[in-house]
Amino acid sequence: MSGAGMTTATTKAGGGRVVVVGSINVDLFARVARHPLPGETVLGGDGSTRPGGKGANQAVAAALAGAAVVMVGCVGDDAQAEVGVSLLRRAGVDLTRVREVAGSPTGLALITVSDAGENSIIVISGANAKVGHDDVADLDLTADDVVVVQGEIPVDVVDATVAGARRAGARVVVNLAPVVDLDPATLRAADPLVVNEHEALAAARTLGAVADGPDGPDGPDAAAPVDTAAAARLAEDLVAVGVASVVITLGGAGAVVAAPDTLSFTCDGEKVDVVDTTGAGDCFVGTLAAELAAGGDLRSSAERGNTAGAKAVQGRGAQESYDWEEKP
Template identity: 70%
Template sequence: MSRVVVVGSINVDLFARVERHPRPGETVLGSDGSTRPGGKGANQAVAAALAGASTAMVGCVGDDAHAEVGLSLLRRAGVDLTRVRAVPGVPSGVALITVSAVGENSIIVIPGANHEVTRDDIAGLELGPGDVVVVQGEIPVEVVDETACLVERAGARLMVNLAPVVPLAATTLRIADPLVVNEHEAIAAAGILGVEVGEDTDADHMDVASATDLASGLVSSGVGSVVVTLGADGAVVASGEGEPLTCAGESVSVVDTTGAGDCFVGTVAAGLARGDGLAEAARAGNAAAARAVQGHGAQESYDWEERR
């Protein structure tokens, strides 16, 4: 089995639970106040490892107490941390997360050491043709773009999760196979690639038909393959081979959506490294994400029981 290599962020999540998210200028009472490991890159690496992939993480932490918290579940999942660098005098990345009574979250990310990741951190990274390299938007853009070039030269497979939306080079998105985006990110990707978006396309209420049209447009612009995630409605998968497919979602009782998208991405990456087709990997990602939203937090809500 080939490896999954995640080049991305490592954070500590500071959680607050509220009845509802505060309006501007409003103070509300909350609960929890826990500190847990997070970061899109770390979440995806943990999910990939728990899905059975040999997984390595590339990123940075600070030299503070938060660093050990951020790395704790990566270690427990068996992720290779050889290329995780501690940066002296810099705090680890932190995410401030509020979760409402209906499970919806609001997140503020303070990058800290994640902005210290440089091209040197990926220099000499040994990749094989079957390896899957995952990148997101929580480290410097130039490092993500350079990683894409490195992956292309090595003949490995690049998986781009355009989250949060950052101005990646159009060539980086075209190297992606797949590009994984939600509704808002799909529209942003279309803007980067010059893909026309229909006037009736609404990111807040995107249906399967609109997502299919958008995914097809992104593939036509040169992206290797595209997955548009639609929450409970599942995901649309498009590539240059055949018609787009819809992978049905699962209706579950939502406790906390934090990290569910990252669980999907990591699980898909593990499936691709195993040799699964993209649609099959996306179905597994849907199932893993559906289980994750039924638990609290990000990495803690993943498939630890199945691993044991």
Template identity: 50%
Template sequence: MNQPSIVVVGSLNADLVVRVQRHPHPGETLLGSGGTITAGGKGANQALAAALQGANVTMIGAVGEDSYAAPATEYLRRAGVNMRGIAAVDDECTGLAVITVSDDGENAIIVIPGANAIVNGDYVAGFDDVLHDADIVLLQGEIPASGFARAVELAGGRVVVNLAPVIEVPKEALLKADPLMANEHEGGLILKQLGVPCASDEPRDIAQALVDAGFKSVVMTLGSQGALVADASGLTPIPTPKVEAVDTTGAGDAFAGAFVAKLAEGADLVEAAHHAARVGAFAATRRGAQASYPGPEDELPSV
């Protein structure tokens, strides 16, 4: 029996990580440390997290023909992710994320798309067979909207969307997400994009408003407060282990990748979210994004 397959259509970046005591105020100069280059990009992060949880993962994306391409794909290669959908383009640089991490573990990120900008509708259409055969197609917001829409159109299985960052995408494509994954800030922006009013900024109200807007299911991530799973049957809170955060960079992507890996195994939304919360918490206890993700040999924290 074939292992269920996950196809991730998304971004690949090289991450330039700088550590600071605190984040600078506008116009302020601070001394930092680090300056190392490692693998990142929300698409690659989530693909890796899923693969490390035992999933059969194929990645569709693009890098440049430059010195950043190798570190951007290093962890995917190690984990055995199928990279047939990753092109190296000579007229674009590999995507670059500049990340500052403060001593309390919080991060701020600036992303330069680079080669990720070519992952448009025409590019994605070249992998129609891969998308049609996938059990789950996982998408984020770091590729062009046309690529996002075409991937949804060609998906033969379940579509899971983590629209981060929140970009303008066709409503009919977005509403096919099952589930939509978002934090409360992103959830509010998605409601605004759909033209749906929500007077409350409470996560429970935002999650319910998204279900009412037409999403079959919603998983709202709440950082150290865990998550919420919302569907027609109601709202279920998902606790997260209490850990000492070292670096939250990529922890949300660890959650998303682990979540779809568990879905592919046949878990329901609540079971998958419980597992994903433990994986995300583990990632926050280590430095970096992909370097922090647990594999099968790692013991996950308990709630």
């Protein structure tokens, strides 16, 4: 899109940039008492549109956590594009690498949120599917930068981004959400790989890790939630097959972290009133990346991400629920 009104990120003292390569969406929200069963119609409320997309959410969270952030992605040439980038701009994210795609709609996410605060999401890629290799070429990365990727843009572009980041010596954060068929080398380059328990099991299958559970990663219970101890063993299994480090988020139970030559540890969950879980995982990832870029270690970064995610679930929406207290 046009460079008019865009901001340019500069490295802040004591750290590098966070460069987020990913999706920019507009979220269409519906509030429901409970999620409908197959074939069932339920009445809902809200109907508001708000900025979203996993990449944009993570970029906003990183900027609010104090990082200099560059967003790389695509929007359509429609009126929704401005909605999609509005809070990125307000947060001070560099948008000069956001490209407007002629004839394509901005990405859309249809989100239903139940009274229990749980959500279900359908993503329509739109312009996000147009993010290409040229968009991630010449990012001018340094060893101080942290590059963040997810699964809502073409898989080959994610793989190319991570390969380029590794050549530049930048640190890579891979959020395997949604689960897509990334190159195993991309998963192993993650430092950390940030996943929930279901995504962790999918990564284990891809890399041939043996999950320490009732039936292993390919058994009939492979999609079942795991407890903290089982998640820690799974994180260690992923590290054992070559992943640089692993963070498994467990919602209200917190997160577990594993890295080579380090005992896995747990970030305890925080007891909060859950209003809406939309974007909370992205808030975790973006905040973690900002702390890493500032020179934090994996423990402090995961703990800060955990606190930010717990705050996010107490508000409605994704980016709006993040910590804007220091922003105008």
